[in-house]
Amino acid sequence: xxxxxxxxxxxxxxxxxxxxxxxxxxxxxxxxxxxxxxxxxxxxxxxxxxxxxxxxxxxxxxxxxxxxxxxxxxxxxxxxxxxxxxxxxxxxxxxxxxxxxxxxxxxxxxxxxxxxxxxxxxxxxxxxxxxxxxxxxxxxxxxxxxxxxxxxxxxxxxxxxxxxxxxxxxxxxxxxxxxxxxxxxx
Amino acid sequence: xxxxxxxxxxxxxxxxxxxxxxxxxxxxxxxxxxxxxxxxxxxxxxxxxxxxxxxxxxxxxxxxxxxxxxxxxxxxxxxxxxxxxxxxxxxxxxxxxxxxxxxxxxxxxxxxxxxxxxxxxxxxxxxxxxxxxxxxxxxxxxxxxxxxxxxxxxxxxxxxxxxxxxxxxxxxxxxxxxxxxxxxxxxxxxxxxxxxxxxxxxxxxxxxxxxxxxxxxxxxxxxxx
Numbered sequence: 001x002x003x004x005x006x007x008x009x010x011x012x013x014x015x016x017x018x019x020x021x022x023x024x025x026x027x028x029x030x031x032x033x034x035x036x037x038x039x040x041x042x043x044x045x046x047x048x049x050x051x052x053x054x055x056x057x058x059x060x061x062x063x064x065x066x067x068x069x070x071x072x073x074x075x076x077x078x079x080x081x082x083x084x085x086x087x088x089x090x091x092x093x094x095x096x097x098x099x100x101x102x103x104x105x106x107x108x109x110x111x112x113x114x115x116x117x118x119x120x121x122x123x124x125x126x127x128x129x130x131x132x133x134x135x136x137x138x139x140x141x142x143x144x145x146x147x148x149x150x151x152x153x154x155x156x157x158x159x160x161x162x163x164x165x166x167x168x169x170x171x172x173x174x175x176x177x178x179x180x181x182x183x184x185x186x
Numbered sequence: 187x188x189x190x191x192x193x194x195x196x197x198x199x200x201x202x203x204x205x206x207x208x209x210x211x212x213x214x215x216x217x218x219x220x221x222x223x224x225x226x227x228x229x230x231x232x233x234x235x236x237x238x239x240x241x242x243x244x245x246x247x248x249x250x251x252x253x254x255x256x257x258x259x260x261x262x263x264x265x266x267x268x269x270x271x272x273x274x275x276x277x278x279x280x281x282x283x284x285x286x287x288x289x290x291x292x293x294x295x296x297x298x299x300x301x302x303x304x305x306x307x308x309x310x311x312x313x314x315x316x317x318x319x320x321x322x323x324x325x326x327x328x329x330x331x332x333x334x335x336x337x338x339x340x341x342x343x344x345x346x347x348x349x350x351x352x353x354x355x356x357x358x359x360x361x362x363x364x365x366x367x368x369x370x371x372x373x374x375x376x377x378x379x380x381x382x383x384x385x386x387x388x389x390x391x392x393x394x395x396x397x398x399x400x401x402x403x404x405x406x407x408x409x410x411x
Contacts, residue, residue, distance in 0.1 A: 034387060139347070139348035
């Protein structure tokens with residue numbers, strides 16, 4: 001008699017609860033859509049060499065400037081974040097150029113400027129670092145937050161990328177900064 | 187044994203009659219619902235609502251608003267201010283070098299642009315990015331303009347979020363196509379943003395480009411601050 005009650009009343013409720021908890025757990029542990037394409041991130045700090053799959057980067061200096069100039073005589077006013085860096089390929093020169101250079105500030109994403117002569121799109125050499133500068137033109141209201149710099153090769157899908165946190169609010173504004181000439185790192 | 191069978195049969199009969207009773211009751215209840223009246227009523231309400239909103243008449247398309255020179259236009263996630271249209275004999279900071287022997291000229295539209303989307307945007311636009319600055323048209327010219335920075339003449343490719351820039355949109359025109367003092371009409375683009383799915387998953391798309399505003403101005407030298 002007792003076993004009949006257990007079979008007809010208790011078991012269905014226990015099963016229902018177990019299934020609901022299981023469904024909830026699956027929803028919780030499922031990664032968001034697109035996670036399968038996320039790159040592998042290596043965190044970097046200033047003057048520390050960081051390496052991803054086929055990319056080795058040392059960020060040597062970070063400036064904030066009211067104007068930038070390059071060695072070809074180009075100059076532009078604005079609020080600029082200038083990143084000086086050394087970079088090399090690690091495995092192969094094939095397809096190794098620094099094409100991904102973004103800065104995420106809050107919910108906004110900026111890309112490294114294509115103006116002037118910068119290190120953007122520069123071909124990298126395996127094992128021999130080259131140096132140069134990247135520049136980001138930012139709106140004035142972005143300088144109160146922190147930004148995340150992301151550097152990678154052409155397509156960051158499932159590739160290694162290097163990320164560095166930059167506290168924009170802490171950077172003193174210089175009047176003018178010259179972009180490093182692209183060349184071999186010293 | 188036989189008695190048990192008989193009582194079993196009696197129970198089955200009782201069950202069957204109980205089921206028939208319930209079914210009959212349900213049928214009678216359902217029959218009480220005036221289905222025909224409901225359908226007719228719902229149809230009438232639908233038709234009346236349609237008629238109230240204009241029936242099958244074509245919805246009049248609101249004409250694109252007419253802007254004054256220097257007025258800020260917001261469309262396609264961009265803020266655009268047209269500063270003027272000028273005709274040049276020389277290249278200046280525009281992206282087009284007019285051949286002096288053939289008498290070509292350059293028609294230049296000067297605009298201030300701010301990208302109000304949260305990611306960088308192509309200035310000239312593209313297959314999946316329609317209605318960007320490169321979709322501005324003037325004086326019936328069909329071609330895409332070439333874009334450069336007014337400041338230094340460098341090629342303008344990317345609009346960074348919330349960073350205002352002054353761009354020159356340049357078209358190569360013939361000697362007699364435009365003259366100083368001509369009245370020309372500009373069209374400013376509008377489009378709709380959508381995030382792509384399947385193959386374009388996560389890609390920002392601007393689709394359905396159309397004219398968001400028009401502006402009439404004269405061809406004359408731009409003296410922007």
